[in-house]
Amino acid sequence: MPTRNAVVRQISGLTFASKADTNHWVIMDGSVQAGGSGAGSSPKELLLMSLGGCTGSDIVSILKKKRVPVEGLEIHLKGEAREEHPQIFTEIHIEYVVFGDNVNKVDVERAIELSTTKYCSVSAMLSGVVKMTHSCRIEPSPTRQLEKVMATAL
Secondary structure, eight states: OOOOOEEEEEEETTEEEEEETTOOEEEEOOOGGGTSOOOSBOHHHHHHHHHHHHHHHHHHHHHHHTTOOOOEEEEEEEEEEOSSSSOOEEEEEEEEEEEOSSOOHHHHHHHHHHIIIIIOHHHHHHHTTSEEEEEEEEEOOHHHHHHHHHHHHO
């Protein structure tokens, strides 16, 4: 079993810098209302971003292997937290927006299913504690959207 390491250092007040095995620094901070300076993402925001990055990596890899003509992926995450402490997420909704022409929705849905049930380790860690739902939509390629805008503008 691989071991991962991370270090978190206080910079000032509620501002922390952290790095892990990849040796990249990430800044975390609390909101001004909570006594921080708002100089970085909060740890809970980073959790949502981690979930999006993990499942997004899976989706891109799976669709690429299936030779699905995807031109881009955007993931929108919405986390609902309870009011009392600890203010944990109780629900997270993930919306996958796939960009490309001739993208089969069945392929996208299968990739999402594989990510959320088999490959995404962040999702697996959260799934027993947080109710997670997802949706997806397919949008035309960004190039095609620009062509439509230009055509209506002329």
